Amino acid sequence: MISQSNNPPLLLRTRGMAAEVAARLRVMIDEGEMPPGARIDEKEMCMAFDVSKTPLREALKVLVSEGRVTHRQYIGYRVAAIDLGDLASTFEMLHGLEAMAGELLQQRVSVTQVAAIGAKHRRMVECHNSGKRLEYFQLNQQVHQMIVDAAGNPVLSNIYATLMSKVHRARGAANTDILRWSESMDEHDAILAALEDPAHTDLPRILREHSENTASEVLAVLNRARASAPAARDEGVKPEVSREPEEVVGFSQD
Template identity: 60%
Template sequence: MVHFPNLVTSVTQTLSQTTRLRTLGMSAEIAARLRTMIEEGELPPGARIDERAFCETFDVSKTPLREALKVLVSEGLVLHRQYIGYRVAPLDLEELRATFETLHGLEALAGELAAQRLGAAAMAKLERRHQAMIDAHAAGRRTDYFRINQEIHQLIIDGAANPVLAGVYATLMSKVHRARGAANADTIRWQESHEEHEAIMAALREPGRPRLAQVLRAHSENTAREVLSVVAQTLAEAGATGAIGATLKKSA
């Protein structure tokens, strides 16, 4: 019988690499899904991540789940403590307040620039996305509404045609995005935000767009007021750190 030790070793290594790549692919997908759940408020700040429940939800073993959690830990979205486990990272209220204060000015500046520079093609796209947002609101699709809402704000930033502004805005928005998601569950604010977006579109349609900067700043300030209130309340409630997972399978 002829033995091929090198071939056996090569095949073993290949199979090991294939398994590793499959695990990495699964962990990347899980990380993306968990990131969305955190950023959109489905997993609130301070929530304990029940590994067993998530393994059942995603139908995976602990290995790809833990690889995904390591990624989120490196991004600052999740905290890990030995013998305690994983939790969604809490929000820093003072940092959020300072970030929003800066964003108010950026929204107003974007409005001033977009009033002069936003072209017909961009305006047409804004109208389409606004209609999609109206449809999502009417159908009660809160997550879709929130995503389209962010797209509209980004289109206005793009319409300002200032790459430095766009870069700073993106950095700051990444700091408040999940806080906005946490506050998105408030039904009254959802309706108010919808009405404010109608006002933004009305300002965009006006000749010369003289009110756009003012309307955008007011919307930003109203959003910040609600988000900061919700975050403060969440941080004050001991129940905000309760385990998440018992009902995950229903939403999988």
């Protein structure tokens, strides 16, 4: 009988490395460093993370179960496509939730909550001014959730968080090319000003318009990327046309 004491430590180390690799890949995918349809080169990933194929493949299995990665025989692992039709529908829901939060905030937001949102907003401004796009994007997400949470409706907060998690990767993919960064920052200034106004009368409109503008830009960027995907040629990880001529890996309109 094989001793149980010799195997668990090795297994735990492998699982620990797999979890760490999965976490790092998850961030790379969600923040747009690895775009939709990108081929995941196992050899390059093993070298980059200094791990063997075992923990890498365990990590990739986790990401496949999460829908962030796909695997096909003879093709290998790729970053999962973004369904543009589903994305547009999700954004439509978010517009309404943002406006609803604005209406509730008119009666419920406290001075303390406004101060906390304002402090996070100022950190976001600092990242914008210093060109730290990734940090700005992360703070942006946090500010939006704080605003919705301040509406004091847990059901609204949970639905919003769930839908935002669905568009997070799309926003990250578009974030690398987004053209309206300064415009978005101006809109956030307007949101904070409306929050700091005791009447809060403009909040529903401003929040909804900001959500609509963000959706419009993200969808435009991803549609441009989808249109150019067949011609894209990068070194290493890149979006490619699959073996089926009619299917472009990376984006879907279904």
